[in-house]
Amino acid sequence: MLHPEARVPARGRVGDAAYDLACVEPVTLAPGERALVGTGVAVAIPAGLCGLVLPRSGLAIKHGIACVNAPGLIDPNYRGEVKVILINHGEEPWSAAAGDRIAQLLLVAFAAPELTVVDTLPDSERGAGGFGSSGR
Template sequence: MPAVTIKFQKLSPAAILPTYAHPGDAGADLVAIGQHTLAPMQRLAIPTGLAAEIPQGYEMQVRPKSSLALKHGITVLNTPGTVDAGYRGEIKVILINLGNGPFAIAPGQRIAQIVIAPVTRADFAVTTQLSESQRGEGGFGSTGKTY
């Protein structure tokens, strides 16, 4: 699959471009600038010092790092966060500390990952009736299955 070019502007000399840790990875790591501390249940928008130019027809999804979530209870609050193609401001990551103690974020620390994804736009239409389906109106827990 051909690569999509994402242009980044460094808004701070401390900003670091996203990088893929391994060949074939879907997510590239986003890095924090500055020193920050998250108290338990606190949320902060952590700056990256980067702005991006995403091609039309694509979005940048901001997702948690599994290692931070598992080891420290740190996650991206609005996961996945969406950076639209038309946005040119600084990319910030909304982190929350679901852990029991304070969590220090050092400059240059990997705090989230980004995935570049194609965007599908929909046409929305009003109807008086929806077609039948096997699930019907079954909502949360409606499958009743345990594994």
């Protein structure tokens, strides 16, 4: 813990996938405003896993609060404070008190193979079909 008022990330219920992240200081966001919000927590994520910082659905539907870069990525070698970039997409100012849950941290496995540069890619059924290529 980096701050005496920081809350340990915790799951809200047995079986929840993500850990709740709480702000360590009060924050108020005007409509359209964004801020970097500290949690007062640093983590050591095990090798082979990374942390994804995700918005809380209740804050999103009730107040329009989201994470600007959702999901935010925490690499396993990062040891600094976990911070959340929040934005208020709502029409009213929004405030959180110190200790309020503001986001979620989901730990997921990832692969990091060495990349190979090639002149051509192998064919696939989809090919280069992009946005909207699969129909409605």
